[in-house]
Amino acid sequence: MTQDRNIRVFFVTVPRSAPAPGLMVGRFFILRLRAIQGFLHTMTRPDDATLKKILQRTKTVAVVGVSLNPVRPSYFVARYMKLKGFRVIPVNPGHAGAELLGETVRATLAECPPEVDMVDIFRRSEHVPPIVEEALAHLPNLRTIWMQIGVQNPQAAAQAQARGVDVVQNLCPKMEYQRLFGELRMGGINTGILSSRL
Numbered sequence: 001m002t003q004d005r006n007i008r009v010f011f012v013t014v015p016r017s018a019p020a021p022g023l024m025v026g027r028f029f030i031l032r033l034r035a036i037q038g039f040l041h042t043m044t045r046p047d048d049a050t051l052k053k054i055l056q057r058t059k060t061v062a063v064v065g066v067s068l069n070p071v072r073p074s075y076f077v078a079r080y081m082k083l084k085g086f087r088v089i090p091v092n093p094g095h096a097g098a099e100l101l102g103e104t105v106r107a108t109l110a111e112c113p114p115e116v117d118m119v120d121i122f123r124r125s126e127h128v129p130p131i132v133e134e135a136l137a138h139l140p141n142l143r144t145i146w147m148q149i150g151v152q153n154p155q156a157a158a159q160a161q162a163r164g165v166d167v168v169q170n171l172c173p174k175m176e177y178q179r180l181f182g183e184l185r186m187g188g189i190n191t192g193i194l195s196s197r198l
Contacts, residue, residue: 046168052180054144054166055173058118060087062109062139064131065122068095074122075100077148077174081120084177089116110138118144120173121151128153132160146173 046054061081066074082088082101089112090100096107106112109119109131119135119142121128128147135142136159145160147153147169157167177183 045171046166048180050166051168051171051176054118054146054168055177055180058086058144060089060113060116061118061120061173062089062091062106062112062116062135063120063122064091064109066090066092066100066105067122068092068098068100068105074148077120077122077172080174080177087115089113109134112139114140117141118146120146120148122148123151125151125153129156129159132156136160136163136165144168146171148172149175 061078063074063078063081066078069075070079078088078090078101087103088101089103090105091107091109091112092105093107095105098105109116116139119131119139121131123131125147128151132145132153133156135145142165144166145157145168147157147167149170149172152169157169160167
């Protein structure tokens with residue numbers, strides 16, 4: 001009887017507006033997970049000086065997974081890089097042979113010119129390893145592997161770094177160029193997000 005009374009007191013003392021314990025645990029878990037992800041991203045993100053050096057030294061970018069659709073982020077990023085003076089080599093087997101931004105779309109990185117010194121990847125994270133392997137095998141002047149926002153693969157990154165290649169993950173070169181070279185007029189995170197969706 002005492003145990004039953006204690007249980008009743010427990011439920012009476014919990015405010016009706018309070019979330020269920022399971023929901024509280026779920027929210028706590030999600031918040032902790034996001035905090036851990038943010039911490040890990042901060043730990044692996046190159047500092048601004050490194051990002052700026054990469055963008056200043058890069059001359060020819062192979063954009064893997066680029067779309068011919070002008071409203072897709074991959075197209076807009078490729079076009080922006082082209083406007084900033086980079087030579088952009090589009091890579092997409094589904095559009096091989098087509099013309100984009102003054103270049104012929106290649107089916108693979110093996111078909112790209114040897115002067116490519118950066119590969120920008122617009123593919124899912126699980127597709128990154130073979131792309132990195134192909135880049136390391138066929139691009140003698142490769143200096144940077146850049147994975148777009150939402151794209152990360154630690155194993156592929158380690159493989160490239162072991163070969164002396166710089167790796168950037170989960171960032172957009174267009175947004176970083178704008179941020180580092182003072183082209184963002186509105187400031188703040190929202191500007192970068194909007195620019196990545198154009």
